[in-house]
Amino acid sequence: MRHLITILFALYCSLLTAPAQSVKEIIRQRPSYASCNYDTYPDSIQTTLTPAPAGKKPFYISHYGRHGSRYISNRNGYDTPYIMMLHADSLDELTVEGRRVLHEMNSIMRDTEDRWGELTGYGKRQMQDIGRRMAQRFPEVFRPGAHVTAISTVVPRCIESMGSACMEMLQVCPKLKVSMQASQRTQWYMNYQDRKLRSNYMTPEAQKAYNAYIATRMGNTRLMELIFKNPDIVKEFVDEEYFNYYLMKMSLFQLNTNYNRNTNLISLFNTDDIYRMWQIDNVLWYIQHGACKLNGGRQPYTQRHLLRQMIADADSCIKLPDPGAQLRFGHETVLLPLVCLIGVNGYDLATDNLDDLEARGWWSSSIFPMGCNLQFIFYRSSPKDKDVLFKVLLNEVEATLPIKTDCAPYYHWTDFRQYCLDKLAAYKP
Structure with a gap:
């Protein structure tokens, strides 16, 4: 039994x-x-x-x-892609889609400022x-x-x-x-x-x-070509792997906040x-x-x-x-x-x-x-x-x-x- x-x-x-x-x-x-x-x-x-x-x-x-x-616990995760985007914009290296993305990022940064780590209303x-x-x-x-x-x-x-x-x-x-x-x-x-x-x-x-595991999973050439006019040039100050990873995180993290829970940034990724x-x-x-x-x-x-x-x-x-x-x-x-x-x-x-x-x-x-x-x-x-x-x-x-x-x-x-x-x-x- x-x-x-x-x-x-x-x-x-x-x-x-x-x-x-x-x-x-x-x-x-x-x-x-x-x-x-x-x-x-x-x-x-x-x-x-x-x-x-x-x-x-x-x-x-x-x-x-x-x-x-909650809101993201500190601004480092957002700053990683944001600063890269600001640099590219200062050199007029953003495509039309890139400028739209930067506008969205600006709105997210304004909403999040001084709320690092706070519980959201959604939470x-x-x-x-x-x-x-x-x-x-x-x-x-x-x-x-x-x-x-x-x-x-x-x-x-x-x-x-x-x-x-x-x-x-x-x-x-x-x-x-x-x-x-x-x-x-x-x-x-x-x-x-x-x-x-x-x-x-x-x-x-x-x-x-x-x-060895992440070697074939980092980076996103398609995203670089979508956002930057000359991806080969901006690679001097835009780390493709970090940019892809943290921008993706930024887009998904917004689902935890009250602001723009259906953020358009998610559509950048398949x-x-x-x-x-x-x-x-x-x-x-x-x-x-x-x-x-x-x-x-x-x-x-x-x-x-x-x-x-x-x-x-x-x-x-x-x-x-x-x-x-x-x-x-x-x-x-x-x-x-x-x-x-x-x-x-x-x-x-x-x-x-x-x-x-x-x-x-x-x-x-x-x-x-x-x-x-x-x-x-x-x-x-x-x-x-x-x-x-x-x-x-x-x-x-x-x-x-x-x-x-x-x-x-x-x-x-x-x-x-x-x-x-x-x-x-x-x-x-």
């Missing part, structure tokens, strides 16, 4: 995680997917949740989420939607009198995201007892960036593999252009935060403190009759390695073959768009029930974990807890 359960579980996981579409097809339908961590959160979540096993009811939620859509609505859906989906947790403890990093966009989500929860259930905090005292696990690991991610082996940019970004995110064998596969352990804290918090809350919810608001550079460390949806993939990454389903864009979130939903029949179950929602969709279960997509908390503690114990800094 156990053998049958294992086989069925493996089949379930393969069906659940098997990509229904290729990345290129997704990008053809929705170009913003190519911008990875700049992608916008889905406007609606239509997935149906699997009913809990008989007698089990949700009683506690543990969450870590990224802030909503606030994302967080309101996420908060509302969470409260509506799990009324047993968000019931009158329930405690909702929310913690944010000290970054303003995260604080505003926390407030937007929590205030919307209060619209659903006005009698919630909500507390919110943003303090340096919690930064050690809410936004821990291991300097030793971070500084050593690009080993010589990783750099060599990365350079699906192949945008797809190649996604490939470049995806492998870089993997090297930086995934279990990449080229640098020892240790980068996900940057979030070991957060995982330990979430386990400790859950252990404490499980002992309570009505624990409510614990919400944490932070950043994608925390959530991505956390997902990889836990192994959600197979994102603990370890390989040294960057060409194999896409085919095996390691698609960073599916993890960390603006507003991305990881929710642990806990279930039991009563406070005396020792067999606590839980399931994981990645961006509000049921996800898999790398452990056996007899009740997928639900897992036994004790099994997952032990799996994580064993993995953490094996890590030696």
Whole structure:
């Protein structure tokens, strides 16, 4: 019987995680997917949740989420193509299309100035939607009198995201007892960036593999000919590879702002252009935060403190009759390695073959768009029930974990807890 359960579980996981579409097809339908961590959160979540096993009811939620859509964090990303365009214009080297592009860039720069990194109105609505859906989906947790403890990093966009989500929860259930905090005292696990690991991610082996991977994916001769009168001349001060990459980023990033969300800059690029940019970004995110064998596969352990804290918090809350919810608001550079460390949806993939990454389903864009979130939903029949179950929602969709279960997509908390503690114990800094 156990053998049958294992086989069925493996089949379930393969069906659940098997990509229904290729990345290129997704990008053809929705170009913003190519911008990875700049992608916008889905406007609606239509997935149906699997009913809990008989007698089990949700009683506690543990969450870590990224802030909503923001303006670009600093002007460097925009300045790279913008300064090149200004130089070309000063020499009368822009085509008619080039002048149109510069006009569009001027408008974007004016709209963005002094808003670097701020949460946009669009981002606030994302967080309101996420908060509302969470409260509506799990009324047993968000019931009158329930405690909702929310913690944010000290970054303003995260604080505003926390407030937007929590205030919307209060619209659903006005009698919630909500507390919110943003303090340096919690930064050690809410936004821990291991300097030793971070500084050593690009080993010589990783750099060599990365350079080989991107060699045929950078640059865009067609774009240069479209914008500049004499591309060969302007190459003296316009780096084709950087110009193509950052102008593409600029066009896609605008989808996160209120200004010109349907920017005309996107029309400069075809699906192949945008797809190649996604490939470049995806492998870089993997090297930086995934279990990449080229640098020892240790980068996900940057979030070991957060995982330990979430386990400790859950252990404490499980002992309570009505624990409510614990919400944490932070950043994608925390959530991505956390997902990889836990192994959600197979994102603990370890390989040294960057060409194999896409085919095996390691698609960073599916993890960390603006507003991305990881929710642990806990279930039991009563406070005396020792067999606590839980399931994981990645961006509000049921996800898999790398452990056996007899009740997928639900897992036994004790099994997952032990799996994580064993993995953490094996890590030696």
